[in-house]
Amino acid sequence: MSLLDRVPTGNGDLALLAGVCCVLIGGLFALTPLRAQLPSALYVFVEVGILFVIYGLLVLGLDLQYGHTGLVNFGHVAFFAVGAYGTAMLSAQDTFAGIGLGYPWPLALGVGVAAAALVGLAVSATSIRLRGDFLAIVTLAAAEILHSVFVNFEGIFGGNVGILGVPRPIAALAGDADTRLIATLLVIGGITLVSLAGVTRLTSAPYGRVLRAIRADELVTRSVGKSTVTYKTQAFVYGAALAGLAGGLFALYNGAVAPGFFTIQVTVTVWIGMLLGGAANHRAVLAGLAIIMGLRLISRFALDVTPVPSDVFASIRLIVVGLILVTVIRYRPAGIWGDAQELGVDR
Amino acid sequence: MSLLSADALVKEFGGLRAVDGLSVSVEAGELVGVIGPNGAGKSTLFNCISGVVTPDEGVVTYDGTEVTGDPPEALARRGLVRTFQATRELETMTVRDNVRLAAPDQPGEQTVPALVRTESMQTVEQSVRTRADELLETFELDHLADEYSANLSGGQRKLLELARALMLDPSVLMLDEPFAGVNPTLTDEIAEHIRELNENGMTVVIIEHELETLTELVDRLVVLQQGRVLVDGQPEDVLSDDRVIEAYLGGGV
Structure with missing residues (x-):
C-alpha cells in the first residue's frame, strides 16, 4: 500500500x-x-x-x-x-x-x-x-x-x-x-x-x-x-x-x-472570520478569525494615535471590517484560502 | 412473486393526478422499459417507488416486503438504487469522491471510527478505492477522476451517475432517462453497459423517451398514458399496438 x-x-x-x-x-x-x-x-x-x-x-x-x-x-x-x-x-x-x-x-x-x-x-x-x-x-x-x-x-x-x-x-x-x-x-x-x-x-x-x-x-x-x-x-x-x-x-x-x-456580535465575528478565511478548510477559518481579531487589536492601538473620539472610531472600525468583507467576497468569493470549485462559487 | 411491484398507485399534485391507479411488476433479472408521452407519470412512478415522494394510495413491494413510503436511503441500502432524469452530480466534489461516496457499509462514516481511524475503516476504504477506480475505468472516466464533477459534459455526467449507482452493487437499478441529451455513440455505449449488467443478473428498469434504443434493449415495454398503464408486453407487440401509436405519436401519423 x-x-x-x-x-x-x-x-x-x-x-x-x-x-x-x-x-x-x-x-x-x-x-x-x-x-x-x-x-x-x-x-x-x-x-x-x-x-x-x-x-x-x-x-x-x-x-x-x-x-x-x-x-x-x-x-x-x-x-x-x-x-x-x-x-x-x-x-x-x-x-x-x-x-x-x-x-x-x-x-x-x-x-x-x-x-x-x-x-x-x-x-x-x-x-x-x-x-x-x-x-x-x-x-x-x-x-x-x-x-x-x-x-x-x-x-x-x-x-x-x-x-x-x-x-x-x-x-x-x-x-x-x-x-x-x-x-x-x-x-x-x-x-x-x-x-x-x-x-x-x-x-x-x-x-x-x-x-x-x-x-x-x-x-x-x-x-x-x-x-x-x-x-x-x-x-x-x-x-x-x-x-x-x-x-x-x-x-x-x-x-x-x-x-x-x-451578543450577536460573537456570531458575526465568527461568521466573518470563517468567510474571510475560506469555509470548509479548518486552518483557513482559524486564519480568517485571526485576521478579523488582529484587526481589532490593531484598531485598539490606532485609537490612541488618531484624533477622533472613541465612538466615531468604533464606527470607522465597523466600516473597515465591512469593506474588507466586501473586497474579499468580490475578489475571492470562496475566502482567502477557500477552494472556489469545492464551494461551488463563481470566480 | 415478483421482485418489485407497484399496486394501484395514486399520486396527486394539487388537482393533477400524475399517477392514477397504476400497477406494474418487475421480475428478478428482467430488463424493463417504461415509456410514455410527457406527463404520463413516468418520473412520478419512479419517485413513488424509490421513496422520493410518498404515494397517496397504493402499495409498493420490494423483495417480499412492503416498502411504501420508505425513505430513499433505506431502499438504496436494500439494493434498490435509482438515477435522476436531470443528472444530479455532487458538483462540488471530485468525480472520484462522487463514486466513492456511494460505497455501502463504510465504518468510517461513523464518528468514532472516523476519529480514531480504525483498522477496519482503512481496510474498507482501500477496497472502496479499488472498486471506485475500476468503475471509473469501466466508464472511461478515469482520466477525469480528480476533476470536479461540475466540469463534466452532459454525457460524462450520465456515465458518472451510472458508476455511482453501481458502487452500491444494486439488485434493482432504476434509470430515469439514461440516454437523454447523450450523443448516439455514447448512447450505444451506455446501452451496452446496461445490457451487460442485466446479463450478469441485475434487474434494470429504464424510463426513456428515445424509442429505438429502448426497444432493442429491453425484454418488456410498459407504456404509460395519463398516469395509467396503456399497454404492457413484448417490445414488438407494443410498438405495433394501435393505442400506443395513437398515444405516443399523437395519432397524426
Missing part, C-alpha cells in the same frame, strides 16, 4: 501533537514553581490571543456545520452562552445574583458542554429538516430568545449582572499574573489544537465525504443510502458541543459570565 493510497491524514496529527504539548507546557507553568515573565507591552496580545483560541473553538464548530455540511447557523452564540452559563452556574460559589451550586469545575465544564449539545439536539430535532435560509432564521431566533431568557430570568441567570464567583482553576494554581496569562493561553490553545485535530480527522475520513455530499445535494446523498438527517443532526450537535466547550472554558478563564459577553 503506497503512502498516497492511505486515508489522508492532513495536518490533523501535527495539530494533535502540538495541542497536547501546549497543554502539558501550560500545565507545567501552572503546577510547578516555574514562572513566566511577560513584558507589559505584550499583555494585550496575550489577552486577545486567549479570546482568539476560545473563538477558535467556535469557528471550528461553525465550519463543521456550515463549511462542511451546509447548515446555516446564525445563532452560534447561543451554544457558546449555554456552555458558559451551564459551567458557571454549576461551579460558582457565592455568586452575587442568580444560581451558583459550587460543584467542582471539571463536572461543571462537562455539564456545560452536554447542555450546549442538548440545546443543539433540541434545535435540530425541530428544525434540521428545514432548508438553508429557514434554518438560518430558526437559529437566529433561538439565539435571541435564549439571550432574553438569560437577561430576564434574574433569579436563575442573574439578569444583566450574570453569574459571578466562577472558579478560575488556572489562576488559582499559577503564582502570578504573567504566569497565569501564559498558562491560560497555552492550555486553552492546546485544547483548541486538539479540537482542530479532531475535526480534521472527522472531515478527512469517509464521514466528511458524506457531510460534503449533503452540502452539495441532499437528495442524491439519500439516494445512495446515507441517512442525511442523522448526519446533519450529528454535525449540528458536534458544532454546538464545541461552542459549549468554548463557553465553559471562557467562564472558567473569566471567572464570571454575563449577557454582555454573548
Whole structure:
C-alpha cells in the first residue's frame, strides 16, 4: 500500500501533537514553581490571543456545520452562552445574583458542554429538516430568545449582572499574573489544537465525504443510502458541543459570565472570520478569525494615535471590517484560502 | 412473486393526478422499459417507488416486503438504487469522491471510527478505492477522476451517475432517462453497459423517451398514458399496438 493510497491524514496529527504539548507546557507553568515573565507591552496580545483560541473553538464548530455540511447557523452564540452559563452556574460559589451550586469545575465544564449539545439536539430535532435560509432564521431566533431568557430570568441567570464567583482553576494554581496569562493561553490553545485535530480527522475520513455530499445535494446523498438527517443532526450537535466547550472554558478563564459577553456580535465575528478565511478548510477559518481579531487589536492601538473620539472610531472600525468583507467576497468569493470549485462559487 | 411491484398507485399534485391507479411488476433479472408521452407519470412512478415522494394510495413491494413510503436511503441500502432524469452530480466534489461516496457499509462514516481511524475503516476504504477506480475505468472516466464533477459534459455526467449507482452493487437499478441529451455513440455505449449488467443478473428498469434504443434493449415495454398503464408486453407487440401509436405519436401519423 503506497503512502498516497492511505486515508489522508492532513495536518490533523501535527495539530494533535502540538495541542497536547501546549497543554502539558501550560500545565507545567501552572503546577510547578516555574514562572513566566511577560513584558507589559505584550499583555494585550496575550489577552486577545486567549479570546482568539476560545473563538477558535467556535469557528471550528461553525465550519463543521456550515463549511462542511451546509447548515446555516446564525445563532452560534447561543451554544457558546449555554456552555458558559451551564459551567458557571454549576461551579460558582457565592455568586452575587442568580444560581451558583459550587460543584467542582471539571463536572461543571462537562455539564456545560452536554447542555450546549442538548440545546443543539433540541434545535435540530425541530428544525434540521428545514432548508438553508429557514434554518438560518430558526437559529437566529433561538439565539435571541435564549439571550432574553438569560437577561430576564434574574433569579436563575442573574439578569444583566450574570453569574459571578466562577472558579478560575488556572489562576488559582499559577503564582502570578504573567504566569497565569501564559498558562491560560497555552492550555486553552492546546485544547483548541486538539479540537482542530479532531475535526480534521472527522472531515478527512469517509464521514466528511458524506457531510460534503449533503452540502452539495441532499437528495442524491439519500439516494445512495446515507441517512442525511442523522448526519446533519450529528454535525449540528458536534458544532454546538464545541461552542459549549468554548463557553465553559471562557467562564472558567473569566471567572464570571454575563449577557454582555454573548451578543450577536460573537456570531458575526465568527461568521466573518470563517468567510474571510475560506469555509470548509479548518486552518483557513482559524486564519480568517485571526485576521478579523488582529484587526481589532490593531484598531485598539490606532485609537490612541488618531484624533477622533472613541465612538466615531468604533464606527470607522465597523466600516473597515465591512469593506474588507466586501473586497474579499468580490475578489475571492470562496475566502482567502477557500477552494472556489469545492464551494461551488463563481470566480 | 415478483421482485418489485407497484399496486394501484395514486399520486396527486394539487388537482393533477400524475399517477392514477397504476400497477406494474418487475421480475428478478428482467430488463424493463417504461415509456410514455410527457406527463404520463413516468418520473412520478419512479419517485413513488424509490421513496422520493410518498404515494397517496397504493402499495409498493420490494423483495417480499412492503416498502411504501420508505425513505430513499433505506431502499438504496436494500439494493434498490435509482438515477435522476436531470443528472444530479455532487458538483462540488471530485468525480472520484462522487463514486466513492456511494460505497455501502463504510465504518468510517461513523464518528468514532472516523476519529480514531480504525483498522477496519482503512481496510474498507482501500477496497472502496479499488472498486471506485475500476468503475471509473469501466466508464472511461478515469482520466477525469480528480476533476470536479461540475466540469463534466452532459454525457460524462450520465456515465458518472451510472458508476455511482453501481458502487452500491444494486439488485434493482432504476434509470430515469439514461440516454437523454447523450450523443448516439455514447448512447450505444451506455446501452451496452446496461445490457451487460442485466446479463450478469441485475434487474434494470429504464424510463426513456428515445424509442429505438429502448426497444432493442429491453425484454418488456410498459407504456404509460395519463398516469395509467396503456399497454404492457413484448417490445414488438407494443410498438405495433394501435393505442400506443395513437398515444405516443399523437395519432397524426
